[in-house]
Amino acid sequence: xxxxxxxxxxxxxxxxxxxxxxxxxxxxxxxxxxxxxxxxxxxxxxxxxxxxxxxxxxxxxxxxxxxxxxxxxxxxxxxxxxxxxxxxxxxxxxxxxxxxxxxx
Numbered sequence: 493x494x495x496x497x498x499x500x501x502x503x504x505x506x507x508x509x510x511x512x513x514x515x516x517x518x519x520x521x522x523x524x525x526x527x528x529x530x531x532x533x534x535x536x537x538x539x540x541x542x543x544x545x546x547x548x549x550x551x552x553x554x555x556x557x558x559x560x561x562x563x564x565x566x567x568x569x570x571x572x573x574x575x576x577x578x579x580x581x582x583x584x585x586x587x588x589x590x591x592x593x594x595x596x
Contacts (some may be wrong), residue, residue, distance in 0.1 A: 508545050510555060515543040517562035532557040 495500050518539075525539040532539075534554055542558060556566060571593045 506521050508547060510559070511543055511545040511547060513564065514555070514558050514562065517559075517564055518543075523562070528558060528561055531561045 518525070523531075525543070526536045529536045529539045532554065538550060539558065540552065541547075544557060547555065578583060
């Protein structure tokens with residue numbers, strides 16, 4: 493079982509991983525930092541901090557809103573092992589990706 497401190501550290505690492513995703517999705521959507529900031533009601537500086545990995549200064553709700561604004565979402569659910577059907581889908585997806593990368 494994770495201690496509270498370990499859990500928080502694990503969660504923060506996951507949040508840091510969102511930073512480049514937010515920046516990439518924003519750029520793919522053709523938005524500036526200022527446009528994203530305006531869309532979610534924060535300053536451009538906040539968006540800059542969020543995208544540079546300084547997420548601990550940004551509220552989780554702001555991160556969720558930023559992801560929503562660039563057509564991404566965060567799903568939260570119980571951490572349970574995948575069932576047999578999900579394992580088969582994952583295996584098929586891996587094989588498909590491997591075959592596609594080998595033929596490229």
